[in-house]
Amino acid sequence: MLASDFLKKLGLLISFLLLVIGAHAQRSKSTSASKPLDCDEAMSQTELNRCAWERLERADRQLNTLYKRLIGQLPADSRALVVKAQRQWLLYRDAHCAYYDKTYEGGSMQPMVVALCKEATTLSRIRELQALLEEPH
Structure with a gap:
């Protein structure tokens, strides 16, 4: 009992x-x-991961805005070439950053490292599209 x-x-x-x-x-x-995250004060890996993805999302929005602006200014034949190049670029970015995804697989830094790779590649593409915008159409 x-x-x-x-x-x-x-x-x-x-x-x-x-x-x-x-x-x-x-x-x-x-x-x-x-509570909004202050990425300048991020300390934990979870916060660093989140900040890296937020930076990637900002760069991606900037890229998409620029891409739409460029596409809207091009004649049809040039537009088709840029659309094809952009599709190929997306494949390249993902394949390029897959190396980091595999290298850091299972680690807590993996999301941050992949996001940083994609952000850097996206920022480079933004510069390329900005140069195309400056070209005569």
């Missing part, structure tokens, strides 16, 4: 602890999600 009472009390204690831990985790998650 004593063992049965002990197990019931232990079960209640464990249930209570899981409830408290779950509530704390949920509160921490909602607090960190609502």
Whole structure:
């Protein structure tokens, strides 16, 4: 009888602890999600990964805006060439950065390193498209 009472009390204690831990985790998650991340102050690998992906997303938006502007200014035959080149460039970027993806596979730095590779390659492509915009059409 004593063992049965002990197990019931232990079960209640464990249930209570899981409830408290779950509530704390949920509160921490909602607090960190609502607070913007200052990438200049990023310290943890999770924060560094997130900042690298945010930088990639910014570069990607800039690239897409520039690409659309360029496409809108080109005659049809030139537009077809740039569209084909852009598709090939996307394949190149992904293949190039796959090396880093494989090299850092399973490591906590993997997302950051891949994002930094894609960002650098995207920034290079932005410079190329800006040069095309300056060419006479």
